[in-house]
Every structure is written in C-alpha cells, then in structure tokens.
Amino acid sequence: MPEFETMFLSDTRANQPAAASADQKFYQVTDEGNIIERSDGATWANWGPSGSGSYRMIQTKVVSGGAVQDVDFDAAIDGDTDKIYVIDWYVVSGNNSVDADLTIQPNGVSSAQTSTHTSGAGGSNLLLANIANGNAAKYGHGTVKFWAETGRIRTCTMVGGSHGSSGDNDLFFGSGTWTDTSTNITNFNFHSANATGIGNGSTFSIYYVVN
Numbered sequence: 001m002p003e004f005e006t007m008f009l010s011d012t013r014a015n016q017p018a019a020a021s022a023d024q025k026f027y028q029v030t031d032e033g034n035i036i037e038r039s040d041g042a043t044w045a046n047w048g049p050s051g052s053g054s055y056r057m058i059q060t061k062v063v064s065g066g067a068v069q070d071v072d073f074d075a076a077i078d079g080d081t082d083k084i085y086v087i088d089w090y091v092v093s094g095n096n097s098v099d100a101d102l103t104i105q106p107n108g109v110s111s112a113q114t115s116t117h118t119s120g121a122g123g124s125n126l127l128l129a130n131i132a133n134g135n136a137a138k139y140g141h142g143t144v145k146f147w148a149e150t151g152r153i154r155t156c157t158m159v160g161g162s163h164g165s166s167g168d169n170d171l172f173f174g175s176g177t178w179t180d181t182s183t184n185i186t187n188f189n190f191h192s193a194n195a196t197g198i199g200n201g202s203t204f205s206i207y208y209v210v211n
Helices: none
Strands: 010-012 026-029 035-039 042-047 054-062 070-072 084-092 102-106 113-117 127-128 137-147 153-161 168-177 188-191 203-210
Touching: 035 054, 084 102, 084 188, 102 137, 127 137, 127 153, 127 168
Parallel strands: 010 026
Antiparallel strands: 026 035, 035 042, 054 203, 070 188, 084 137, 084 203, 102 127, 102 188, 113 168, 137 153, 153 168
16 A cells, blocks of 8 residues: 555645646645645546535735735636635735725726625725724734626625724624626735835735635
8 A cells, every 4th residue: 555655745836746647646735725636647636525615825915015005916817717716814004194994806996896894884895994993003804705706796705803002903794795797807906095004014815716
C-alpha cells in the first residue's frame, strides 16, 4: 500500500504535477485556500463529500505604500460562471479624523443599489460598514456573500464590525440589492467615503463557491 506522504501532495498551483503522473493522488493547492483535488489519471478535480461545497480563492489584495480610496480585484472574475462569491475584508483607516464608510461596487458601479443595516445605516449603496468609532486607530472587518449570476436581481448579505481606540465597537448585519439583472460581474471595487480611508495593511480576499 502506498505511504500517506506519496498519496497526498501539497504545494502551489504552479508546482502541481500533471494529472497523468499522479493517478489517484490528492493535491492540496496552498495558494488557493488549501482546496484539495484528486487525480483520475487524466484531470485534477475538486474532491470532497458530494454537495458539501467548498471555497476556491481567486485573489487577495493587501494595501501597501500609502492609504487609498479604492481597491479593485483585477483577477479573472465571471459572475455567470462562478455564481456565488464570498469576500473577506479587513480595513485599517488611513485617516482617523473622518469616517471611512466602506462600500462594495460590482463592476465599479454605485447606482441601482440599496442596502439596509441593523445599525440604521445603508441607503443607495452597498454599505459594508461605517468605520467611525473612536478618534484613532479605527478599523473594521467583515464578510460579504454575493449572488452574482445574471437574469435576476443580484443580492448580498453582510456581517462585520468597526472598532476604535476608545474601546467602542459596532456590529453590522445587513443585506443589499443591485437591480441590474443583465450585466455580468467581472470586477468588484471597494470604495471608501474619504480619499485616504483604506490604509496600509488593509486586506481583501475573494473566493467563489465550488459545488
């Protein structure tokens, strides 16, 4: 019987061997959210209990070199193919003197959108969080689940929080809609209400759901 170490391989996507040379072996893709694939001797296929679903990382962006107002995912995004996205975000405010309200903009668009939050915030955009607590070291974090397929009103759910140096904390639960039903989503933009609202160390990761 083969040893476990030879049946289970682990490395980056670039170093993954050809499926033909790894028949019946498992491979953990370390730079794509540690997903596991199995070779059938011809192709590598996602492996896991049927119908359980898993996440495959598309891209992670980390802000460095100075605060910004916008962060874009520039990897291959195709809402009609991927259907459902999960996005994790962590933002350190780059300007503690003003609010750093953070919104998500499919295809960089901010129109035909509404959102509602338990905090009472929201309105005519897809607001993720109002990063406004405290007077220094403001930061926030959260997760978005976005239904991206065309032919329907696109919807998302958000959960997150914002925090300040004074010990104040806000918790956000919300939902939003984008009523454009025909334009395929090929990009997501994260936008702050102020020009330097997204500071160094802010991190954004996007995944799609693998069925």
